[in-house]
Amino acid sequence: MAEEKKLFKVKIDGIPVEVEPGTTILNAARQIGGDIVPPAMCYYSKLQGSGGKCRTCLVKVSKGSEADPRPMPKLVASCRTTVMDGMEVANITSPEVLEARKGVVEFLLLNHPLDCPVCDQAGECHLQDLGYEHGADGTRYEFKRREFEKIDIGDKIQLHMTRCILCYRCVFTADQLTETRQHGILGRGEASEISTYIHKSLDNEFIGNVIDVCPVGALTDKTFRFKNRVWFLKPVDAHRDCENPKCCGKTVLWLRGDEVFRVTARKDKYGEVEAFICDTCRFDKKETKDWIVEGPRKVDRHSVISQGQYVGVHKPKDALPEVLDGRQPKLMMNIHNISQVNRPEIDLSRIEGPAHSDDFKN
Amino acid sequence: MGRKLLFDKAHIENIRYYDVYRANGGYDSAEKALKSMTPELVLEEVKKSGLRGRGGAGFPTGLKWSFIAKPEGVPRYLVCNADESEPGTFKDRYLMEFLPHLLIEGLLISSYTLGANSCYIYIRGEYAWIPDILEEAIADAKKNGWLGKNIQGSGFDLEIYVQRGAGAYICGEETALIESLEGKRGNPRIKPPFPAVKGLWDCPTVVNNVETLATVVPILRIGGEEYAKYGIGKSTGTKLISACGNINKPGVYEIEMNISVEEFIYSEEYCGGIANGKRLKACIPGGSSVPILPANLLLKTAKGEPRMMTYESLSDGGFATGTMLGSGGFIVLDEDQCIVKNTLTFARFYHHESCGQCSPCREGTGWMERVLKNIEKGKGKMSDIDLLWDIQRKIEGNTICPLGDAAAWPVAAAIRHFRDEFEWHVLNPEESQVRNFGLAHYADPLEIAAPAAV
Numbered sequence: 082m083a084e085e086k087k088l089f090k091v092k093i094d095g096i097p098v099e100v101e102p103g104t105t106i107l108n109a110a111r112q113i114g115g116d117i118v119p120p121a122m123c124y125y126s127k128l129q130g131s132g133g134k135c136r137t138c139l140v141k142v143s144k145g146s147e148a149d150p151r152p153m154p155k156l157v158a159s160c161r162t163t164v165m166d167g168m169e170v171a172n173i174t175s176p177e178v179l180e181a182r183k184g185v186v187e188f189l190l191l192n193h194p195l196d197c198p199v200c201d202q203a204g205e206c207h208l209q210d211l212g213y214e215h216g217a218d219g220t221r222y223e224f225k226r227r228e229f230e231k232i233d234i235g236d237k238i239q240l241h242m243t244r245c246i247l248c249y250r251c252v253f254t255a256d257q258l259t260e261t262r263q264h265g266i267l268g269r270g271e272a273s274e275i276s277t278y279i280h281k282s283l284d285n286e287f288i289g290n291v292i293d294v295c296p297v298g299a300l301t302d303k304t305f306r307f308k309n310r311v312w313f314l315k316p317v318d319a320h321r322d323c324e325n326p327k328c329c330g331k332t333v334l335w336l337r338g339d340e341v342f343r344v345t346a347r348k349d350k351y352g353e354v355e356a357f358i359c360d361t362c363r364f365d366k367k368e369t370k371d372w373i374v375e376g377p378r379k380v381d382r383h384s385v386i387s388q389g390q391y392v393g394v395h396k397p398k399d400a401l402p403e404v405l406d407g408r409q410p411k412l413m414m415n416i417h418n419i420s421q422v423n424r425p426e427i428d429l430s431r432i433e434g435p436a437h438s439d440d441f442k443n
Numbered sequence: 444m445g446r447k448l449l450f451d452k453a454h455i456e457n458i459r460y461y462d463v464y465r466a467n468g469g470y471d472s473a474e475k476a477l478k479s480m481t482p483e484l485v486l487e488e489v490k491k492s493g494l495r496g497r498g499g500a501g502f503p504t505g506l507k508w509s510f511i512a513k514p515e516g517v518p519r520y521l522v523c524n525a526d527e528s529e530p531g532t533f534k535d536r537y538l539m540e541f542l543p544h545l546l547i548e549g550l551l552i553s554s555y556t557l558g559a560n561s562c563y564i565y566i567r568g569e570y571a572w573i574p575d576i577l578e579e580a581i582a583d584a585k586k587n588g589w590l591g592k593n594i595q596g597s598g599f600d601l602e603i604y605v606q607r608g609a610g611a612y613i614c615g616e617e618t619a620l621i622e623s624l625e626g627k628r629g630n631p632r633i634k635p636p637f638p639a640v641k642g643l644w645d646c647p648t649v650v651n652n653v654e655t656l657a658t659v660v661p662i663l664r665i666g667g668e669e670y671a672k673y674g675i676g677k678s679t680g681t682k683l684i685s686a687c688g689n690i691n692k693p694g695v696y697e698i699e700m701n702i703s704v705e706e707f708i709y710s711e712e713y714c715g716g717i718a719n720g721k722r723l724k725a726c727i728p729g730g731s732s733v734p735i736l737p738a739n740l741l742l743k744t745a746k747g748e749p750r751m752m753t754y755e756s757l758s759d760g761g762f763a764t765g766t767m768l769g770s771g772g773f774i775v776l777d778e779d780q781c782i783v784k785n786t787l788t789f790a791r792f793y794h795h796e797s798c799g800q801c802s803p804c805r806e807g808t809g810w811m812e813r814v815l816k817n818i819e820k821g822k823g824k825m826s827d828i829d830l831l832w833d834i835q836r837k838i839e840g841n842t843i844c845p846l847g848d849a850a851a852w853p854v855a856a857a858i859r860h861f862r863d864e865f866e867w868h869v870l871n872p873e874e875s876q877v878r879n880f881g882l883a884h885y886a887d888p889l890e891i892a893a894p895a896a897v
Binding site: 132133134135136139155156158161162180181184185187188189191192221222224246247249265266268269270271272273 | 611613628633635794795796797798799800801802803805806807808809810813830836837838840841842843
């Protein structure tokens with residue numbers, strides 16, 4: 082007989098939720114959804130061991146648990162802290178958390194080149210979203226930002242370390258999706274870089290996924306680089322029978338007309354891929370005839386990618402009849418009676434081009 | 444003369460060799476523990492002694508040992524943290540260089556208490572010559588039946604391995620040390636799980652400082668209760684202090700924790716006063732990461748009581764007017780020293796040593812160093828001082844490991860207590876390049892805060 086699992090009662094920003102033991106605070110918040118979900122730049126639910134590094138998901142634990150109600154002394158990384166029964170967490174209700182988060186965003190942007198105008202990730206960049214939501218108006222950093230040379234990983238992927246925020250997601254991806262661990266971090270502190278001769282060693286059929294997991298524009302698809310802006314493309318869900326048993330074959334095609342500009346895995350609302358796809362699907366199948374198109378991809382209304390798609394838009398209410406409450410509008414004054422310029426026989430809308438003084442001369 | 448427990452026999456010639464050490468009562472404590480005491484009894488003695496971790500945090504050792512998980516069929520490990528890299532701290536080096544058998548005896552007793560059959564000494568890479576000393580001592584101890592299988596017929600097995608680090612400050616953090624010991628990059632782990640549950644190779648592990656483990660030997664020799672009679676209050680026993688800076692007699696001193704800071708600096712037995720007849724300006728009493736204090740706050744607490752060399756007295760007043768005993772790296776600055784330059788030196792160190800894993804520390808330490816460099820070079824602005832304060836506040840407490848705090852505290856304390864010196868640097872950019880701010884008012888007697896008027 083299956084024993085009934087005891088659920089932990091947790092309160093996040095005063096909203097109660099019941100979750101299974103072992104859930105992290107971040108995932109408990111995601112079960113509630115909405116504004117109280119802490120942002121996460123390095124945590125990735127599909128990758129084991131990720132998280133804890135970027136510190137954007139810091140929250141305040143105002144009550145440790147039912148058994149031990151003491152608050153935790155420091156802010157904790159919600160992506161790596163598991164819930165306790167009776168825990169109370171403050172995220173957006175705590176000024177301390179918002180202050181710390183603002184600091185973290187400033188730190189993340191400190192050495193970031195802010196080259197969004199020429200970056201392929203713009204429009205779907207987590208750091209961009211985070212900066213808009215939590216960042217300051219300008220930087221207080223007056224020094225030279227760190228720079229790196231661009232590195233080609235194979236002929237399909239480019240690494241631009243200058244934009245990297247060292248979330249380690251690509252390291253975990255390469256480590257966990259493929260048989261052998263091939264890259265890591267070289268150097269320490271500010272000089273750390275994703276490295277170890279990756280241009281030679283990162284070569285396998287799933288390595289394209291590092292593009293999808295990268296929260297910023299550090300890893301980009303060379304077959305798509307500078308081809309188009311993501312918000313000018315139309316994302317559609319599509320699938321194909323992939324020969325690779327580990328690949329799910331379910332993808333998003335980014336189209337303009339019939340032209341497939343790029344293929345990515347499907348991402349959920351937190352920007353995490355639902356299932357990983359192989360490099361054949363990603364890089365080699367760039368024609369609509371390779372795919373069975375399911376239909377347009379739902380894009381969050383607030384995303385710039387949804388511009389021009391008008392999904393779920395409400396028609397604005399016609400306020401005048403409501404205000405008049407059934408009465409008919411009454412003409413208070415005819416402008417033509419008092420104005421010498423607005424002569425009724427001259428209809429401005431019928432004049433070709435802008436009105437000119439000649440138009441009023443008889 | 445203060446009573447000594449660790450260095451009581453340090454003056455004996457050739458004490459670093461097994462025969463001399465044994466002839467002078469060495470390994471008696473280990474013999475006592477192995478032959479007549481159960482591990483629980485030893486733990487009880489350590490708890491009674493009130494011994495606190497000597498690495499910096501001052502966590503009660505007995506309590507730490509009692510947290511270790513004891514699942515069936517899983518080995519436990521004891522790791523000796525000899526990655527002593529804090530600027531100003533060099534006490535463990537002395538202990539390992541001149542009394543290696545004291546450490547080995549301490550490791551033996553501690554491993555017996557914890558039920559660990561493998562013990563690792565993780566030693567700092569820069570101490571290149573010490574592993575040889577330790578390995579020689581380990582071989583001697585093994586030859587005489589104090590290590591290996593069935594030690595002295597007690598049925599207890601222990602192997603001690605010496606592992607050299609590659610010279611990273613961050614590997615002094617216990618989880619980074621464990622990662623490094625496993626052969627990985629020395630990045631601190633995210634806690635929980637704590638090493639007492641999942642440490643080295645996912646097994647329960649205790650990581651202790653060299654001095655802490657060596658202190659177990661005198662505790663067993665004289666008994667926990669007797670040990671607790673040394674010192675004041677919760678600061679029991681003796682502590683090794685590595686004194687350096689502008690003093691007449693720099694070196695490693697064993698002090699009983701019942702003397703005042705003033706006595707430690709000025710008495711002939713210890714530091715022997717400030718060198719060259721200068722006056723005391725400031726002091727960092729516990730290694731580079733603890734807050735710096737000006738002379739007046741160092742010698743007397745904000746309440747006007749004399750400050751003692753104990754955990755409690757040094758941290759009296761919190762960070763507003765106090766500091767920490769830390770790891771005992773006692774750095775003394777005389778009136779000719781520049782606090783801005785000193786703070787810059789520390790900031791450069793933490794920038795260089797940040798592992799780069801979490802963003803506040805990776806980006807913030809470099810930023811602080813650059814801003815401080817501007818101020819030091821006379822290119823600073825008044826707003827830079829507030830900026831520094833804001834950066835340190837956003838690093839502190841928001842990082843994975845305590846290195847972020849360690850980088851933030853010296854900057855915070857320097858601005859808190861020496862703000863006028865920073866401002867002088869900004870306002871007198873040319874003068875600050877040729878002379879120092881001097882002693883100013885930092886040694887003036889404190890005004891004792893009157894009770895709040897109604």
